[in-house]
Amino acid sequence: MLTITFKDGNNREYEEGISLYQIAQDLSKKLASNAVVALFNDVLTDMNAVITTDGKVEFFTIDDPIALEVYRHTTSHIMAQAVKRLWPETLVAIGPAIDKGFYYDFDSSHTFTPDDFKLIEEEMQKIIKADYPIVRKEYSREEALTYFKNLGEHYKTELIEGLDENAVISLYEQEDFVDLCAGPHLPSTGRVKAYKLMSLAGAYWRGNENNQMLQRIYATSYPKKSALDDYINKLEEAKKRDHRKLGRELGLFVLLEEGPGFPFFLPKGMVIRNELERYWREEHRKAGYDEIRTPIILNQQLWEQSGHWDHYQENMYFTEIDEGSYAVKPMNCPGGMLVYKQNAHSYREFPMRVGEIGLVHRHEKSGVLHGLMRVRAFTQDDAHIFMLPDQVITEIKAVIDLIDIFYRKFGFRYSVELSTKPEKSMGSEEMWNKATDSLAQALNEKGMEYQINPGDGAFYGPKIDYHLKDSLDRTWQCGTIQLDFQMPEKFDLNYIGEDGNKHRPVMIHRVIYGSIERFIGILTEHFAGAFPTWLAPVQAKIIPVSEHYHDYAKTIYEKLFNENIRCELDNRNEKLGYKIRDGQMQKIPYLLIVGAKEEENNSIAVRHRKLGELGSMTGEEFISRISIEIRDRVLTNE
């Protein structure tokens, strides 16, 4: 008997000599699963989801990421084959599976348009219908090179040249289409059921903007038509949460042609900004921060001193004042350094935490602007912390905690990256290593999970980056903690130590929201516009049933107004249903309906946007309820 250990921890016994196919069949019955892929030695055989590596068998359902990846990768080959059939002179580059599907990069004299999608999909259908076996072939490096050279597929030869000298090179063949590929794949093209071409994009070969730009086709595939439909529906739903759409509908902000990348905040958007800032100030006061404000325009000499002139110039805006050269600040730090230098400092003041909610301008390339997520003028909730070297870990950990307090307040899940030394940077290798190690140590001591993001640090130091997701699961960097040994050096910052001598302080830059603009964008999508009451631009709307109750409605309005509740009185000449619909679409937390009944017993009928009708209560009762909700910044009462 043969004992095989499975991923679920169970051992199962099989006859010696049983084929994996039979094991898969057996599993298929046991699990009553409709998943149908088996992976063995890189070749997917038919049945249940089984992978073996080193004699260990693991099973997967088709919904498992690995199986789905294989499935999509095969779909990607089918798409490439279809494209090569339709436009034979097309060269193929790479075509991996990605999070929500797959893409393939092509170099073709034919310019693809969305009109081609139907044609390509039809050709794919033919390939699927023909159910060509997918065969793995192993070549030596030389054989593989010769093979692709003869085909003129120079992207493939370039890839092979990058592989290890002695590597066995695998090709996967389906009918007349052969692709360089590590595999694995489905056993034949007929296994692919549901797929759809999604969009076109340009993409540089190997992600380098100096290289040839290729045409990328994004597509997706699912084992079932219904799963594909679900995905398409989800995309439609996500579009409804888009902060650009909601920003317009809810009157939060606008972006105009007159100022590309420079958002205008409207009254309702300002309420959210101001509430965020208020909350920020409260928490920072508790955490021992002071607040400053530094100028937006400062002279060239300062930016030369800070290193921005050399390392950041292409992102800066410049201006001239009385024949002197000035720049609009892209970061708050140099101003913060100058403030530090206004006094002599003692080690006794440390850690010294100085915050600044500062407006910065960065010249971003035109093609990267994206609603509030990526703009050219934004407000960073910055702070610089000056400290002794042995306070670093403790301070970083305190910032990690502070960020957690904020993100929890909004119910965010976040992921963390440690970004290391970029190509364009200042300072010695040793300093970088020391700084990077400190950040890693703090993360480890907090037990945080994080990924290394190589080369993505700021030019003056490594950083811990916090990423939040938008409605389409695109991630955006918000919070960041940056350890900086450079600025104190450049600005010759010092403090008097216990020994009476001058020393160099260590500095952290950190933001929590990151950019208030971006944060509002993320918040809008996160809540789908239904902001928690403490943030909601309008917290309650009073709706008289008809004109007869306008006076009574006015008295309620005044009561709420006097309690600083953001409320509106809707005395338009419309029916109740119309006004309720309007209030719901504006995502106002509470609608207060007043009519004959309410006027008679001095009450209001309260309707919550999610909970529906809450019944009748007095104005005082409502005020007490909503005031607690606002005071405690309740995230949800749904």
Added chain:
RNA sequence: GCCGAUGUGGCUCAGUGGCAGAGCAGCUGAUUCGUAAUCAGCAGGUCGGCGGUUCAAAUCCGCCCAUCGGCUCCA
């Protein structure tokens, strides 16, 4: 910046060479209404901008601007 697509009233969109349209929003009037759209009327556009082709351009061509989806870059 690069690749592709798009741009028509405040918003969403029809209109593919021959008189610029609809719905919603707005305004006026009627209605006085009980939990997601009451009825009628009125008003509103240099069709993103500039140039070209044509008897005639929202429509065809060129350049530019902005937006959208990506790439690169980044809070």
